[in-house]
Amino acid sequence: MASNRINRINEEIQKALADMLRGLKDPRVSGTMISITRVETTPDLRFAKIYVSFLEEDKAKDAIKGLQSASGYLRRELGRELNLRYTPELQWSHDDSITYGAKMLKLINSLDKGSSDEEEEQG
DSSP: OHHHHHHHHHHHHHHHHHHHHHTOOOHHHHTSOEEEEEEEEOTTSSEEEEEEEESSGGGHHHHHHHHHHTHHHHHHHHHHHSOOSSOOEEEEEEOOHHHHHHHHHHHHHHHHHHHHHHHHHHO
16 A cells, blocks of 8 residues: 555655756756656655656766755745655656667667568578
C-alpha cells in the first residue's frame, strides 16, 4: 500500500517539475530540451532522485549544473504545489536510457537490412 502512495507522489513530482522546468530562466537549462524520465523518492520522502535526459547530449553536463543550482527554487515551488509533510531534497541524475535505446534500435535496424540482403542473394 505504501508503494502505491510513493508511486503517486513520484508521478506528481514528475509532472510538477516538468511544468516548472519550462519557466526556468537559467540559460544552461532553457537552452536545451530536458525530459524527466522518472522520479524515485525514498519512503521517508526526504530525498527524490530525478532522472533527466537531454535532446542535445553535449549540453548535458552544463544543464545538470544548472538544475543543481536551481534545486532550492524548484524544491520551494514543489512544496507549494504538493501538500506533503516533507518536500524531498532534489538530486539530479543524467539518464541515458533514451540514447541507449536509440542506439540499440539503430543496431537492430541494421541487422534487419543485412538479413534481407542475404535473402535476396540466396533467392
